[in-house]
Amino acid sequence: MAVLIDPPAWPAHGRLWSHLVSDSSFAELHEFAAANKVPRRGFERDHYDVPADLYDALVTAGAKPVSSRDIVHRLSRAGLRRRKAHAMARREPGAVLLRPRRLQRGDLVAVPATSGVVSAPGLRVGVERLESWGLRVRLDDHVLDRDSRLSYLAAGDDVRAAAFTGAWLDPEASAVIVARGGYGSQRVVDLLDWRRLAEAEPKVLVGFSDATALHQAVAARLGLATVHSHSVTSLGAATTQSAEALRRLLMEPDTVTDLLADRASETVVAGISRGVLVGGNLALLASDVGTPFSRSAAGGIVLLEDTGEAAYRVDRLLTQLLRAGWFAGAKGLVLGAFTGCDDPVELDVVLEDRLAPLGLPMVRHVDVGHTSSSAPMPLGVEAVLDADVGSLMLTRPALV
Template sequence: MTLPDRLPSGGLTRPAALQPGDRVAVIAASGPVDQPNLEVGLQSLRGLGLRPEVFASARTGGDYLAGSDRLRADDLTAALTDPAFTAVFCAAGGYGAQRTLELVDWTRMGTPTPRAVIGFSDVTAILEAVAVRLGWVGFFGPMPGGGGFRPGRADFDALAALLTDPASVKELRFPASRALAGGVAEGVTLGGTLSLLASSAGTATSLPAAGGILLIEDVEEEPYRLDRLLTQLRRSGYLADAAGIVCGTFTDCGPRERVEELLHDRLSDLGVPVLLRADIGHGVHQQTFPVGLPARLDADAGTLTFAVPALV
């Protein structure tokens, strides 16, 4: 397969919006899932009129992996290809998505019907793979086994609106943000958790940032490790032609002032708009960030406006 050097300007294929009665797959592509949290999340999905089917990977324990690599890869493959499902919810993050992807045979999938894939953190690698290999828009957002996945919370309600009434979600607004570098950029959205983006670089499922509006965020990475990750992406050329950057949360990564000094050091010379303090990522009731959608970033106004609805 010839890998793209940039995303198509019109974005990726948009799956269908979710409707009451739709069957949705719930899998684990990474670590073991907290079962009480998952039960709350499943009830919340049912409250939207959806019919979640929990795969074995989301019920299987382990040290830091949810069952075997083969189990997780097979569950991911089935969830992405079975026409019965209209969405795939990754139950939780942790670690293991890269090992899962190592065993996925994309050439045998054919051209399955596009469906929404949702998750964040370690699931960044899955969203990238789905974008590169299947060409679908995905969603960096809250997960049913992650805790607090319930109606009344801003993160759940925002995700539910995006998935069930996508035309109502025209933009993301970040009132607490500030511009590290001002200006306006247009491009296709991509990105996610910084450490996962760096670990995907050079693989057959890395999504290029050229011409795109890149999201980065992370958790529990000391400033020197963030420096290493950003420097690796700079040296590899990954950041060279990005159109704009949205910096989400950097929870438990050291003092905010120190992290933002580092972001200034590593990003300000790229010559593109850079937004800080977006409420996307770990440690907040995050907004859901579509991956693969044409959008307009206004770093001074703190807005990300979508050119089209995220789903059809």
């Protein structure tokens, strides 16, 4: 077990570079690098890039000189090789995203509160449901906190950011399911160290509503597919059918092909299209435009849902996305539930007036969103929308 370094033979930025690795663990590698003042920003996937002028000092400090071929062999043998195609990294809008591993009985689910104040009874019921699937659950220490100044936030921004970071970097956790929605995730994403998060093993992120900000950020910065579905508290109130659909998607993804199977929908614009699923909560998508975390609908089949928005506000949100060019290059539209909106008839007119002129295959009244019976939707994976028959077929399982 050792820290290894190959000869400085790799040209970049007018200099020659070496690769610094460990054939034991990333923890050993990071500890050695920190002790020798190698900056963390030099880490990429499975190695540090270090300039030639540090080579001798690192060898003196204990790094073992080996060939570049030996570096690759030792990393692969130790199970620490992370190929670029399988690493979390930025990917262009419309690209199929990296799929995390499916969950198995005994896996650990980490639960942070990233948004609004969490109800203890609702959280408890949701946790019991996850445990009934054979999963272990670890709640963040501050999951039931309330911010001392802003009553609608579950703890301060720094506390919630630390909670998400801790959950994502937890080496035992295979999934992060947010405790609830509300508001606050947009205040968190700017505080996260995305380079550090990219060093973790890919894991499943689950949530909806305010978690749309997290879905967008994880897709934009980590290039990782996520799951738009119940938070832990809403899972506790979910119907048996809805909870079972999420369990199957997470634990038996090979059995999930048509995301709209046994679900009603209405054709607005006929046609068939293929694209990568993208979207979520309409208000969050519109308010994300112009930020580094906004991932456009280019090449995508767009999912939209919301709650408590009057028809004119939905009009304003859609108009903002249209004017910003967010829909440019989109392939299809799946309009979910718009619950608690004032006039459903007028709302349908607004949605059709704003979106039908795009000429994309479109279905509406799909049960996805703020309902107890909501269907789970993987984001970042490819699907085929047949608006004529109301099907949304995955081209491969949502999780590996």
